[in-house]
Amino acid sequence: AQSVTQPDIHITVSEGASLELRCNYSYGATPYLFWYVQSPGQGLQLLLKYFSGDTLVQGIKGFEAEFKRSQSSFNLRKPSVHWSDAAEYFCAVAPWGSASKIIFGSGTRLSIRP
Amino acid sequence: DAGVTQSPTHLIKTRGQQVTLRCSPKxxxxxxxxxxxxxxxxxxxxxxYYEEEERQRGNFPDRFSGHQFPNYSSELNVNALWLGDSALYLCASSPTSGSSYNEQxxxxxxxxTVL
Structure with a gap:
């Protein structure tokens, strides 16, 4: 069965520090991969997506993610976090060729230490 | 461009009631x-929903039903509400062509909230 695992429920980093959020997926083939961010009381905003090609994907707000097929991982990174990055982050997968049914991980809550 | 809009923002119902949520796509x-x-x-x-028909369904009971109108807006209906239906219901829209294809x-x- 398709699934997404985000092993870190809550992460706290200092403002200006680097960030890496982990994501592992289980899927029979190479899926579409996404990272979304959700601020309190808000909907989901797409940070970046991977469909094919270069395995290092650049997104909005200075985020990037790297697809590693051998590890079934799609970790999200940012070199220097800002207080405004505090939010819930969701990794997600969809069948390759169609993002009609997106499967989400349970999320990682990011807190920023001043 | 207004983006995806949903109404109402908040809703409180009691167990056994029915609810309708609305969504206007981008x-x-x-x-x-x-x-x-x-x-x-x-x-x-x-x-x-696509072309006013349910195209794909997740693992939800028949109490959850929907509809899509000719203007592409959509409704989600939930019958016989129970406490476990309390949640945030998100609507997402996507095009079937163009550069944003496969992005929701x-x-x-x-x-x-179900009481």
């Missing part, structure tokens, strides 16, 4: 998907 989008997000969880796919744009959600 301009130019013809596909609407619905997700349920329980507190502390990631969103779960309920179903997707999410609305702010409707917070449903």
């Amino acid at each position: 301009s130019g989008h013809d596909t609407v998907s619905w997700y349920q997000q329980a507190l502390g969880q990631g969103p779960q796919f309920i179903f997707q 744009f999410f609305g702010p959600g409707t917070r449903l």
